[in-house]
Amino acid sequence: MIRSSSFISYTSEDGVEVNELLDSDEESLGFDPTPRANRTTAIRPSPPTFSSLDDAQDSDDSELPDLDQLNQRRILSNEGPSIRSPPSALYMDLDNQAKRTAPVAREQVPSDLQPGGSGSVRQKKSRTKRTLEEVQRDKEAQGLAKQAAAEQKKRERAAEKARKEAEKSQQKAEKQAHSALNKLVTSKKETLPDMTVEMHPALCNRTSALHKHIEPLVHRIVEESGISARLRSDPPWPVAQMEVEERFLGLDNLIRWRRNVVAKYSEEDKEWQAVPESYHRVEGTYAMYYTLREVLADIRLPSTRRSTLQGLRTLRVELGPKHQLFLIIDESGAERKSMRKDEKVQLEEWLAELQIETDCFVVRPKDDDGVVTWLYNMTGDIGIKPYK
Numbered sequence: 001m002i003r004s005s006s007f008i009s010y011t012s013e014d015g016v017e018v019n020e021l022l023d024s025d026e027e028s029l030g031f032d033p034t035p036r037a038n039r040t041t042a043i044r045p046s047p048p049t050f051s052s053l054d055d056a057q058d059s060d061d062s063e064l065p066d067l068d069q070l071n072q073r074r075i076l077s078n079e080g081p082s083i084r085s086p087p088s089a090l091y092m093d094l095d096n097q098a099k100r101t102a103p104v105a106r107e108q109v110p111s112d113l114q115p116g117g118s119g120s121v122r123q124k125k126s127r128t129k130r131t132l133e134e135v136q137r138d139k140e141a142q143g144l145a146k147q148a149a150a151e152q153k154k155r156e157r158a159a160e161k162a163r164k165e166a167e168k169s170q171q172k173a174e175k176q177a178h179s180a181l182n183k184l185v186t187s188k189k190e191t192l193p194d195m196t197v198e199m200h201p202a203l204c205n206r207t208s209a210l211h212k213h214i215e216p217l218v219h220r221i222v223e224e225s226g227i228s229a230r231l232r233s234d235p236p237w238p239v240a241q242m243e244v245e246e247r248f249l250g251l252d253n254l255i256r257w258r259r260n261v262v263a264k265y266s267e268e269d270k271e272w273q274a275v276p277e278s279y280h281r282v283e284g285t286y287a288m289y290y291t292l293r294e295v296l297a298d299i300r301l302p303s304t305r306r307s308t309l310q311g312l313r314t315l316r317v318e319l320g321p322k323h324q325l326f327l328i329i330d331e332s333g334a335e336r337k338s339m340r341k342d343e344k345v346q347l348e349e350w351l352a353e354l355q356i357e358t359d360c361f362v363v364r365p366k367d368d369d370g371v372v373t374w375l376y377n378m379t380g381d382i383g384i385k386p387y388k
């Protein structure tokens with residue numbers, strides 16, 4: 001193998017020119033196995049030597065090396081590789097690999113900083129050994145605490161479940177009640193449970209001509225409504241004695257109707273809404289009950305002494321024009337058959353005069369069933385009126 005040699009020249013920091021011989025094949029490999037000292041061609045001047053102390057003292061100081069140069073050489077020798085010979089890339093890789101693989105020395109911790117020492121490191125606490133009874137007692141306490149917490153959680157879940165079920169039942173009941181209130185009412189029978197026929201105590205007396213019609217009327221309403229009779233007063237529901245007001249004193253033949261109000265219609269929402277608490281309301285329909293015998297005896301008297309006419313006048317004044325007023329003449333007795341022709345004419349004239357003056361409707365049942373039927377129908381008509 002033929003080698004070609006080349007030189008590299010550079011000047012060192014102390015001013016000495018240095019020539020180094022490089023082989024071409026070694027340079028291509030990136031390193032040179034030949035020691036650098038052997039490849040240096042420049043001859044560095046060596047310091048003078050003396051055989052004895054006297055020779056050194058007598059020598060010229062100019063021949064001695066400069067002190068600054070000696071110090072600079074010492075610093076350069078301590079810093080590592082000479083700057084005169086830059087290391088090749090391969091040497092640098094080997095140095096780096098050696099540094100990475102070299103074991104790192106574990107830093108010694110001073111004795112005063114070790115656990116238990118006098119340094120700032122927290123000292124290790126010593127644990128006191130517990131007896132078997134203490135351990136067992138702690139385990140039992142923890143078990144009881146867990147059991148109590150589990151039972152408490154179980155009770156809370158049960159209470160929450162019960163609350164949700166009660167809330168759900170309440171919502172369902174409210175929904176059903178709302179649906180029932182807004183159900184389309186088309187039959188009079190559906191309103192009968194909320195209606196009560198109120199009569200003057202004089203009419204409920206056993207000596208009254210109307211007393212014989214009360215019991216059939218109660219049975220009729222109860223049967224048609226489909227509910228059991230409820231005892232409210234004497235006589236029982238759906239007929240009751242009214243509490244006579246002062247303005248109705250002397251009107252012993254008075255009949256009226258009372259409603260049990262459980263809902264009120266909202267014009268804004270266009271639906272029936274339940275009221276917070278049910279209450280009773282007297283309807284605006286009144287009636288005066290007389291027998292044919294009482295009417296015939298009254299029309300035979302002068303007009304100033306006719307009690308029937310005067311009673312209707314008083315009632316109309318007290319009620320006003322907006323209330324509905326009926327006159328019931330019970331013709332179920334024998335008087336209708338025995339009545340003379342002039343009495344019939346006189347009765348018709350009297351009824352016409354009464355209707356014009358008091359603005360009332362005249363009802364003339366011909367038998368006992370007619371009285372009961374009319375009272376029953378009137379009760380149903382008044383009951384369904386708000387739903388039309």
